[in-house]
Amino acid sequence: MKNFKRFALISTIATYALIFIGGLVRVSGAGLGCPDWPKCFGRWFPPTNISQLPPDIDPATFNFTLAWIEYFNRLVGVSIGILILITTILAVKYYRKAPKILYPSIAALLLVAYQGWQGGQVVESELKPIFVSIHMVLALVIASILIYVTQQSYYLERPEADRQAIFPRGTHVWMGLLWLAGMVQVILGTQVREGLEILQEKFPLLAKAEFRDYIGPTNYIHAVLGIVLTLATIIAGYLILKKSRYLTNLVRDSVWGLIVLILAQLAVGLALVTAGLPSLMQLFHLWIASLYMGVLFVLFSAFRRRPGGDHAARA
Amino acid sequence: MPQERRFPLGLLIGIIAAIIMGLGGLLIIGLAENSRSQLPLLGRVPDFEFIAQDGSPFGLDDMKGRISIVDFIFTSCQTICPPMSAHMQDFYEQFEGTDKIQFISITVDPERDSLSVLRQYAQDLGVDDNRWKFLWQPVEKVVWLSEKGFMISARELPGGHSSRFVLVDPDGIIRGYYDGVEEQSMKILLGDIRKLAKRI
Numbered sequence: 001m002k003n004f005k006r007f008a009l010i011s012t013i014a015t016y017a018l019i020f021i022g023g024l025v026r027v028s029g030a031g032l033g034c035p036d037w038p039k040c041f042g043r044w045f046p047p048t049n050i051s052q053l054p055p056d057i058d059p060a061t062f063n064f065t066l067a068w069i070e071y072f073n074r075l076v077g078v079s080i081g082i083l084i085l086i087t088t089i090l091a092v093k094y095y096r097k098a099p100k101i102l103y104p105s106i107a108a109l110l111l112v113a114y115q116g117w118q119g120g121q122v123v124e125s126e127l128k129p130i131f132v133s134i135h136m137v138l139a140l141v142i143a144s145i146l147i148y149v150t151q152q153s154y155y156l157e158r159p160e161a162d163r164q165a166i167f168p169r170g171t172h173v174w175m176g177l178l179w180l181a182g183m184v185q186v187i188l189g190t191q192v193r194e195g196l197e198i199l200q201e202k203f204p205l206l207a208k209a210e211f212r213d214y215i216g217p218t219n220y221i222h223a224v225l226g227i228v229l230t231l232a233t234i235i236a237g238y239l240i241l242k243k244s245r246y247l248t249n250l251v252r253d254s255v256w257g258l259i260v261l262i263l264a265q266l267a268v269g270l271a272l273v274t275a276g277l278p279s280l281m282q283l284f285h286l287w288i289a290s291l292y293m294g295v296l297f298v299l300f301s302a303f304r305r306r307p308g309g310d311h312a313a314r315a
Numbered sequence: 316m317p318q319e320r321r322f323p324l325g326l327l328i329g330i331i332a333a334i335i336m337g338l339g340g341l342l343i344i345g346l347a348e349n350s351r352s353q354l355p356l357l358g359r360v361p362d363f364e365f366i367a368q369d370g371s372p373f374g375l376d377d378m379k380g381r382i383s384i385v386d387f388i389f390t391s392c393q394t395i396c397p398p399m400s401a402h403m404q405d406f407y408e409q410f411e412g413t414d415k416i417q418f419i420s421i422t423v424d425p426e427r428d429s430l431s432v433l434r435q436y437a438q439d440l441g442v443d444d445n446r447w448k449f450l451w452q453p454v455e456k457v458v459w460l461s462e463k464g465f466m467i468s469a470r471e472l473p474g475g476h477s478s479r480f481v482l483v484d485p486d487g488i489i490r491g492y493y494d495g496v497e498e499q500s501m502k503i504l505l506g507d508i509r510k511l512a513k514r515i
Contacts, residue, residue: 014451
């Protein structure tokens with residue numbers, strides 16, 4: 001069922017694009033571009049000029065650019081929701097007997113529906129930091145589930161893929177641990193950002209570069225864990241490439257991708273600290289983190305495969 | 316079985332996509348920043364000559380070069396003035412570190428609010444420097460400045476004065492009106508002050 005794999009892959013890629021767009025909403029300060037949800041200024045299509053605003057809305061709060069940035073995020077979000085819906089319908093239709101595809105597909109659909117509603121909560125709470133962080137973490141979870149579904153559908157087509165490979169014992173455990181540590185690091189990162197926002201409220205005239213000095217221990221822990229994670233990733237990657245045999249291109253490329261991503265992430269993190277937190281760097285810092293988590297998930301699934309076993313994938 | 320190495324097309328696509336996304340991101344961040352820093356130009360404050368609580372003259376020239384937040388109050392008012400002055404006081408304390416932002420409260424009850432009454436009112440609010448001025452003139456001049464200068468109503472004074480705060484940029488141009496008793500409106504004012512502050 002090639003269509004399924006295609007839909008699952010497109011949903012995954014589109015979800016990563018949406019994570020980028022969501023980050024863009026954040027760093028461009030467009031989160032409240034539409035002050036209501038699901039409509040935007042009381043309309044399904046954002047106003048293009050002040051005369052279209054509902055009478056109870058103060059025209060001073062309307063910003064055309066910010067409204068459209070936020071609206072675009074919602075539009076892409078809805079499109080991805082539809083993509084995931086189609087993926088799930090296909091899964092129900094063709095993979096009723098393959099629980100590794102069926103259940104994660106349904107979970108992704110439920111989560112993306114919840115994510116849409118939760119996005120409304122983010123707006124209604126006027127961007128309460130904890131709500132924004134939950135929105136981000138949920139997006140990462142949805143992306144990981146979609147990766148899993150895509151990969152399982154790939155394995156269904158090629159049942160022997162990644163089964164012949166020989167690699168150090170417990171490698172998948174290491175990948176899982178790195179994924180968990182990555183998630184902790186993402187949550188810490190959202191804490192650093194929350195701290196920044198609270199400071200910005202309190203001291204609007206402080207330059208961004210000066211905020212760093214006021215953030216406190218979370219910032220420090222985030223930086224240290226970042227370096228530890230970088231080293232752990234490089235060592236794990238090196239050992240896998242060195243000690244494994246018969247790796248597929250998928251796994252080998254993923255390992256290299258993981259190393260490149262973690263180095264890029266470290267570089268962007270350092271640039272953030274030294275260059276005074278430029279918005280674009282913040283955006284890439286968040287996005288690279290989400291890609292890193294995704295690639296880890298690919299490797300986790302690949303290393304869990306054993307020769308012979310795993311009947312579900314062959315169902 | 317090991318597969319043949321092929322041209323890393325995925326990597327190439329990835330790099331190109333990252334560059335496009337980076338440029339697109341830069342463009343949108345730039346557009347957003349630009350749109351946010353554009354406060355409307357609502358009118359020019361005319362030349363005026365009032366007297367501050369310390370007896371010194373205060374006019375349009377004293378507003379130039381600084382961001383000013385202006386309101387109309389009277390000291391014996393028990394309704395909207397206390398929350399208005401409390402909000403003004405919050406800003407006054409928040410921007411303690413800079414003299415680039417000043418606060419101007421104009422009395423709409425000049426008969427009762429003599430300069431000494433204004434001085435006491437200022438002192439009660441904790442004003443201990445030049446950043447918050449309390450201005451005085453006879454009532455007809457106050458009505459003129461309110462209606463013709465800041466374009467806010469001033470009928471049946473003192474009780475009928477406006478609850479609005481007026482944001483004036485360092486060129487003496489009105490950039491926004493905010494409800495001085497409304498919390499949300501004060502948040503918007505804070506954001507707008509921030510935008511203007513970036514330019515000085």
